[in-house]
Amino acid sequence: MSLKLVTFPALFRSQKVIIISELAKVPLEVDTNTSQAQLDSLSVHGKVPCLVTPEGNLSESNAIARYIGRMAPPSLGLCGATPFESAQVDSWMDFCVQDLEIPATLWIAPILGWMDEDAAVTKRASEDLKKGMAVLEKHLQMETFIVGRQMTLADVAIATTLLLPLKLVLDEKARKPFPNLMRWFDLCVHQQAFIDVIGETRLCEVPLTAAPKADAPAKQEAPSSPAKKEKAKKEEKPKEAKPAAPKEEKPKGEKRKQEDEPLAEESFEDKKQKNPLDDLPKSSFVLDAWKREYSNAPNGDCTQAMPYFWQNYDKEGYSLWFCDYNFNDECKVAFMTSNLVGGFVQRSDSLRKYAFGVMQVIGTPSSQKVLGAWLLRGQDISPMLKENDDAEYYTWTKLEQPPTDAQKARLQELWCADQSIDGLQILDCKVFK
Numbered sequence: 001m002s003l004k005l006v007t008f009p010a011l012f013r014s015q016k017v018i019i020i021s022e023l024a025k026v027p028l029e030v031d032t033n034t035s036q037a038q039l040d041s042l043s044v045h046g047k048v049p050c051l052v053t054p055e056g057n058l059s060e061s062n063a064i065a066r067y068i069g070r071m072a073p074p075s076l077g078l079c080g081a082t083p084f085e086s087a088q089v090d091s092w093m094d095f096c097v098q099d100l101e102i103p104a105t106l107w108i109a110p111i112l113g114w115m116d117e118d119a120a121v122t123k124r125a126s127e128d129l130k131k132g133m134a135v136l137e138k139h140l141q142m143e144t145f146i147v148g149r150q151m152t153l154a155d156v157a158i159a160t161t162l163l164l165p166l167k168l169v170l171d172e173k174a175r176k177p178f179p180n181l182m183r184w185f186d187l188c189v190h191q192q193a194f195i196d197v198i199g200e201t202r203l204c205e206v207p208l209t210a211a212p213k214a215d216a217p218a219k220q221e222a223p224s225s226p227a228k229k230e231k232a233k234k235e236e237k238p239k240e241a242k243p244a245a246p247k248e249e250k251p252k253g254e255k256r257k258q259e260d261e262p263l264a265e266e267s268f269e270d271k272k273q274k275n276p277l278d279d280l281p282k283s284s285f286v287l288d289a290w291k292r293e294y295s296n297a298p299n300g301d302c303t304q305a306m307p308y309f310w311q312n313y314d315k316e317g318y319s320l321w322f323c324d325y326n327f328n329d330e331c332k333v334a335f336m337t338s339n340l341v342g343g344f345v346q347r348s349d350s351l352r353k354y355a356f357g358v359m360q361v362i363g364t365p366s367s368q369k370v371l372g373a374w375l376l377r378g379q380d381i382s383p384m385l386k387e388n389d390d391a392e393y394y395t396w397t398k399l400e401q402p403p404t405d406a407q408k409a410r411l412q413e414l415w416c417a418d419q420s421i422d423g424l425q426i427l428d429c430k431v432f433k
Contacts, residue, residue, distance in 0.1 A: 003068070004029040006042055007049040009361070009427045010335030013061035014049040015197055016160040018365070020065050020153060022193035024072030032427060033418060035300075062093050062157065069153045077150050088147045092154035099132035100161045108164050110210035112339060113346075117210035129165060133178055140180040144187070151191065159188040163198065164335075169207045199332035199366040211346075277354050277377045283317030287377075291356060291433040294415075302416035310408070319379045320399040320411060323359075325370035327393065337361050337368040338428040345430045347388045351376075352432075354383065358415045361428040368427060373414035 003021075007014035009032045021028040036046070043050040043059045051058040051067065058064050069078040080086035106125035110117035136158070139146070146154040162185060166175070175182055188194060189201040290309060297305045331337040341359045348355065357374035376384060381398070384391045399407045413421055420426060 002029070002054060003027065004031055004052040005049055005064070006031045006034050006039065006052060008032060008034075010333075010338050010365075011048060012160050012163060012335075015163075015365075016156055017049055017051070017061055017064050017068065018197050019156050019160065019193045020078065021068050022196055023151065023156070023191075024068055024076065024078055026068050026071050028068070032425075062097070065093075065153050065157065077148060078152055080152060081148055081150075085148050085152075089152045089154045092146050093157050095132075095135075096154070096157045096161055099135065100129065100158060103128035103132065104161055104165050108168060111168060111208050113211070113342065122210075126169075130174075130177075133162075133181055136184075137178045137181045140184050144184070146184075151188070155184075155188055159185055159194070160198075163189075163201070166203055167201070167333075167336075168204055171204045171207050174207070175203070195366065197365050199334075201333075275354070277383060280317065280378055283314045283377075285312055285314035285317055287354070287356065287375075290375075294356075295433065303412060306412050306416065315401045317377065319376055319381075319401070320403060320407075321374045321376060321381060321384075322397045322399070322410070322414070323372045323374065323391075323394040324397075325394055328369045331361075331363070331368040331370065332366055334361070334365045334368060334427055337370060341370055341428065341430050344388065344390045345432050347390055348384070348432055350387045351383065354378075355432065357432040359430045359432070360414060360417070360421055360426060362421050362424040362426055364425070365427075369424065371414065371421075373411050374432075 003026065005014060005017055005021075005028055007030065014030075018028065018030060034042075034048075039048060039050065040046045042052060042057050045059045047059065049059075049061055049064060051064045053067075058067060066079065072078045077085070080089045103125040106121055107129060109115045110122065136146075145151055146158060166185065189198070194201075290305075290312065293305045293308045294302055297303075325331070325340075331340075338361055341361055345357075345359060348357070354377035355374060357372055359370065359372035362369050362371070374384070381391075381396045384396075399411070403411065417426060418429070
């Protein structure tokens with residue numbers, strides 16, 4: 001039987017379904033490149049995940065999980081070994097939705113930028129999630145799995161729901177009251193089916209918080225790297241507060257003494273400074289016009305915008321750059337890699353008047369690569385390195401002026417491909433425009 005799961009990259013509800021298909025030995029095609037219009041035509045709810053089957057389409061991840069679980073050999077017991085165990089599995093999956101999934105989502109969503117944070121909601125969500133975890137802790141005192149003596153749908157549903165909280169916000173101190181739960185979670189994520197789908201699981205060391213609503217959101221690490229860790233250590237060192245110097249009265253007309261000069265510098269720094277890129281000679285290339293051309297390409301086919309780009313590109317006023325992430329070998333979890341790229345694009349916001357770029361995440365759910373291509377005002381990459389702290393973790397390669405045919409083809413691939421690059425599936429794409 002041919003089954004296709006239509007979803008978005010790194011969605012925990014879809015990870016649940018994919019892991020169950022691995023355990024059940026049921027072949028499953030996963031399609032992460034779908035538009036909302038396509039989704040509306042497939043699902044009555046217009047939501048992911050959606051399972052396309054020869055008999056029709058199914059929505060809601062738990063219904064899909066049960067459907068696939070029932071295809072497994074009875075000896076696997078994914079839905080429970082007896083009618084009573086089957087009812088227990090259903091009971092725990094319902095518990096998961098109400099007592100774990102809802103509070104976990106409300107706590108994590110602001111951190112991932114899916115919704116604005118409300119401090120009261122976050123506090124209540126964290127408390128409710130820990131209450132649900134306390135129920136599991138008590139249940140697992142004498143149990144290896146949630147139901148029966150082997151892994152069931154309930155184990156997969158609960159483990160994938162707790163995955164993000166345990167990676168992002170529940171540090172060692174928060175996990176300490178739940179030794180039985182953590183023993184069970186460790187057992188789950190080291191099953192081969194989990195490893196194949198979510199990769200290596202790294203538990204939270206320092207809890208993340210939602211980015212402030214200011215123009216420059218707080219930096220969030222994912223995944224880690226030696227260079228990032230070293231930088232974080234330096235940034236965490238507290239600064240000693242300097243006592244304010246007493247204000248000295250001066251006679252009228254007296255010249256300011258040398259030691260008072262920093263006061264003048266502070267007032268200057270407070271003023272909004274002009275971006276040096278504004279002082280470059282005027283360019284014939286209108287960046288906003290290109291962004292409109294790219295965004296409004298017929299049928300969403302960006303390749304049709306490329307002739308316009310090359311006809312109008314100003315090689316004196318702009319430069320083109322390829323970028324490759326220096327720590328691709330650490331990209332093992334798709335949602336974290338997507339967050340890494342989303343954060344990179346977000347931290348480039350001050351360059352919106354001067355740049356256009358596309359960042360691609362390619363690979364598999366357990367191994368990804370990050371690469372991209374950028375158009376930047378001027379001939380130097382230093383504005384990007386200055387404005388975006390994450391830019392130093394990439395290797396930047398400038399295209400020739402004018403670019404070679406091979407470089408033009410590569411640029412079009414990075415800006416316009418929607419299925420695969422270098423023979424690897426596109427898992428996520430972020431466009432900066």
